[in-house]
Amino acid sequence: MPPFPETSVLLLPMVEKCVNLLQTYGFSSLKKLKQVHAFSIRHGLSISNAELGKHLVFYLVSLPSPPPMSYAHKIFTKIEKPINVFVYNTLIRGYAETGDSVSALSLYREMRVSGFVEPDTHTYPFLLKAVTKMADSRLGETIHSIVIRSGFGSLIFAQNSLLHLYANCGDVSSAYKVFDKMPVKDLVAWNSVINGFAENGKPNEALSLYTEMDSKGIKPDGFTIVSLLSACAKIGALALGKRVHVYMIKAGLTRNVHTKNVLLDLYARCGRVEEAKTLFGEMVEKNSVSWTSLIVGLAVNGFGKEAIEIFKEMESEKGLSPCEITFVGILYACSHCGMVKEGFEYFKRMRDEYEIEPRIEHFGCMVDLLARAGQVKEAYEYIMRMPMQPNVVVWRTLLGACTVHGDSDLAEVARVQILQLEPNHSGDYVLLSNMYASEQRWSDVQKIRRQMLRDGVRKVPGHSLVEVGNRVHEFLIGDKSHPQSDEIYAKLREMTERLRLEGYVPRISNVYVDVEEEEKEDALVYHSEKIAVAFMLVSTPERSPIRVVKNLRVCADCHLAIKLVSKVYDREIVVRDRSRFHHFKDGSCSCQDYW
DNA sequence: AAACATCAAC
CATH class of the missing domain: 1.25.40 (Serine Threonine Protein Phosphatase 5, Tetratricopeptide repeat)
Incomplete structure (x- = not known):
């Protein structure tokens, strides 16, 4: 084949041809991109050609995860100078998306030092995405000031990125400041600030922001619902979560796979395993998060064998693969069922079959x-x-x-x-x-x-939450502040008497679980979970299930007492404590007394 | 030719 003349006029149609090829096949696979690259070389096109290089970098970075960043970067270094800002942006975006924040930052510096190109409206959103992943609020503040000086601070994309950056560092107040100052707040801004509160242990604030958003006539989308539901799931607020479920139905988001997943998670984390399973069964579109959520949900609720059954089903499903979190759920399930041998087998299979590094x-x-x-x-x-x-x-x-x-x-x-x-x-x-x-x-x-x-x-301080109707009631240790306190304490005394008949002896040793509590003179100081259970006995219909959410771990004495209550009063009681669930029924607990 | 926001964990 004769060499092509090195005149750009003659090469121009070839560049066009290659760009055309990229546009046709670009998003399909790395293999196709390499073919076009090879084709261009065969036809005498140098990769230093800016037009071709720009497109190649763009299509490489746009490949599904993870994009071949080192290949893209290699081409980038060969492109003739000065390099277009678009190419810098694209590469920064690629690094941001793959989590290589250090490379994204150094590329940005390289760009500023080169002196040939200026950042544009797209540069900072990409760069901020990279910084967000570093979760370093000091660095965030530095970049924040650079954004302001650059004049791009008024850009809503930049503002949203900054808002998200602070929220992701756990600095909700700075995130809220950014939000508050935004002259125009779009749905993304609302979602980010709501999510910021939800993720940082402030679910009530998240919900009231939602109410504010609603009053301004802004319609929620899947992101909004996911944030709100996960906030409810975290604190175990089922009634609140059900309210969000109603918003979800109103907004027509019941078919969204993300919102369904988190609804499933909500039910599982509120100890409503049956509902979670029903929801899962009704899902038309299930992704690996759906399967994982159910597996983890079953495992933390003490239904380890069932979790493993679901995992086996998942394995036989086509086009799905368990991820590292799925295996956390499986190993958790094994450990809570005493299946030591199986646990080791799954650990091995995780590495060998699924190539997941532990x-x-x-x-x-x-x-x-x-x-x-x-x-x-x-x-x-x-x-x-x-x-x-x-x-x-x-x-x-x-x-x-x-x-x-x-x-x-x-x-x-x-x-x-x-x-x-x-x-x-x-x-x-x-x-x-x-x-x-x-x-x-x-x-x-x-x-x-x-x-x-x-x-x-x-x-x-330990506290227990219970829901009656739409209200959440909170009890502290020895709490007497509840309006129905007299009734509750009468029930507690009756409870203790009836349990004694069943052979219950208060475990004195565990009095010391609560170090501060010792200081109290009162010989009979009830832990918050006991008070909560007594309250539920007096305020809910006979034989209806009781759910308690506690912020600390249940002590041995309360654990024993609640086991007996479940038998004596014929109630199913679910206690979610700091680390797991206890399903009490007929005098025994799903945790098999290892709490 | 491109941008900001979601889910599951010891």
């Missing part, structure tokens, strides 16, 4: 799997063999198991580690003091108490 979360599950089954020493050895530094959660898992299985030596080891990684966490002191108390080691209990005082550790 993360610290998965190792954490394995530690729990061993420790929960009573193999506390093996769990410790497992931690020592892990290919990564154990985090505080892993040590806390071990500590929790040590207190249940009464291994105070290893508990001490775990405690020392936790203290280094995260001092001032009241839950650990409570766990430990609980364990010492159960061994009648009162001087050690005192020691822990003194340490808490010395370190200035404030215990998180």
Whole structure:
């Protein structure tokens, strides 16, 4: 084949031809893009040709995830200077989307230093997306000021990006400031600020912002509903969630797969497993998030065997593959059912079959799997063999198991580690003091108490939430502030008497679970969950199920008492505590007494 | 030729 003359006039039709080819096949596959690239080389086109290079970079970056960024960047470096701002933007976008924020930032710097190109309206939204993923609010503020100086601060896309950036760093007040100052607030802005509050433990604020948005006549979309429902799911507010469900129906969003997924999650997290399963069964379009949500939902509710059955179904489904979170659910299910051998098998299959590299979360599950089954020493050895530094959660898992299985030596080891990684966490002191108390080691209990005082550790006050009708009732320990308090306490006394007849003996040792509580003179201080249960006994129809959401872990005494209440009063009681669900029925609990 | 916002976890 004779060489092509190197005149741009002659090459022009060839550039056009290649660009045409890219436009026809561009989005289909990397293979096609490489073919066009090869074609251009065969026809004497140099990749330094700006027009061709620009298109190639664009189509490469636009490939489905993950785009071949190093290939795209290589072409970028060969394009003749000066490089068009569009090409910079495209590459920054690619890095932002693949989570390579460092490369996105350094490309931006390179662009500013080159002096040939200026950022345009698209540059900052892309760059801010990259910075958002770094969750570094200091850096965010720096870039924020650059955006303002650049003159693009009035752009609604830039404002929305900044709003999201602050929300993602957990800085809701800065996020709200950005939102508040926006002269024009579009749906994305509302959704971002609502989501910001929802994700940062302020579901009530999220809901009232929604009401405000509604009053301004702005219609919600799937994003709005997802944020609101997940806020409700997090605090276990079923009645509130049901209200959002009504908005969802009104807005015609019942067929949206994301909103359905999070509705399923809401029901599962409120202990309504049957409803969650029904919802799943009714879904026409199910994605892997739907399957994963159900599996995790079943697992945390103590229905591990069922979770594994669903996983097997998922595996036989075409076009779906379990992800790392699915496996967290499966390993969690195994550990809560004492299926140690199966847990190890799934762990192995995750690597071998699905090529998912285990993360610290998965190792954490394995530690729990061993420790929960009573193999506390093996769990410790497992931690020592892990290919990564154990985090505080892993040590806390071990500590929790040590207190249940009464291994105070290893508990001490775990405690020392936790203290280094995260001092001032009241839950650990409570766990430990609980364990010492159960061994009648009162001087050690005192020691822990003194340490808490010395370190200035404030215990998180326990509270329990219950819903009656559309109202949420909150109870604290020894709470007497409720209008029906007299009735509730009469019920508590009656409850204690009837439980005694069943052989209930209050577990004195666990009085020390609540260190502050000891200080109270009252000999009969009821934990919030007991008060909540008594309140539900007096305010709901006989035999109707009771749901309680507690912010801390249920103590052993309350656990035993509620088990008996479920039998004596013939009530199904679901308690969601800080780490799991307890389904009490006929005197036993789904957690099999390992809480 | 391109832009901002969603879900599942030890």
